Amino acid sequence: MIRRRAIVTGGVQGVGFRWGAREAAQRLGVTGWARNRLDGSVEVELEGPPEQVDRMLDWLRTGPPGAAVTALEVSDLPPTGDDAFRIHESA
Template identity: 70%
Template sequence: MGRVIRRRAIVTGVVQGVGFRWSAREKAQELGVTGWARNRLDGTVETEVEGEPPAVEQMLDWLRAGPPGSAVERVDVAEATPDGDDAFRIRETA
């Protein structure tokens, strides 16, 4: 495995109640990235994505588009410290 990076993203728009987290998990598994996704009380979805840079960037691109039924308005991305997740999980609402 090459260099691993982790990114935290807050996704704003119509992103709750549309299967966003489940679709994100499926996409993450397809791309081979790990991390998690959860709804936030403010109506956004928060994610952390970890993996090799090209795969993380592909996942961030997917987050910017979202699944059918969503309407992503904005994705704010910040660097995070890799923590060695072994899967992509759906977490409880924060």
């Protein structure tokens, strides 16, 4: 299991990005969470098998219809053992 934090920038708020991320994560078997940030970006933490996390990162590079992702900054974190993918309130 691996865990990654991704900061997604661009036109990513107000387009269902967090909800789309949750659906994609559930489909891929990835856990973690997503939240809007005050600077207009979306922060996402992902945990799961490396292949599924990489597929989820690929999804984040495009996002749902209506999103306009301009950058994705990814960093490594230690796994925490999350058991679901959640949507958190804004940071």
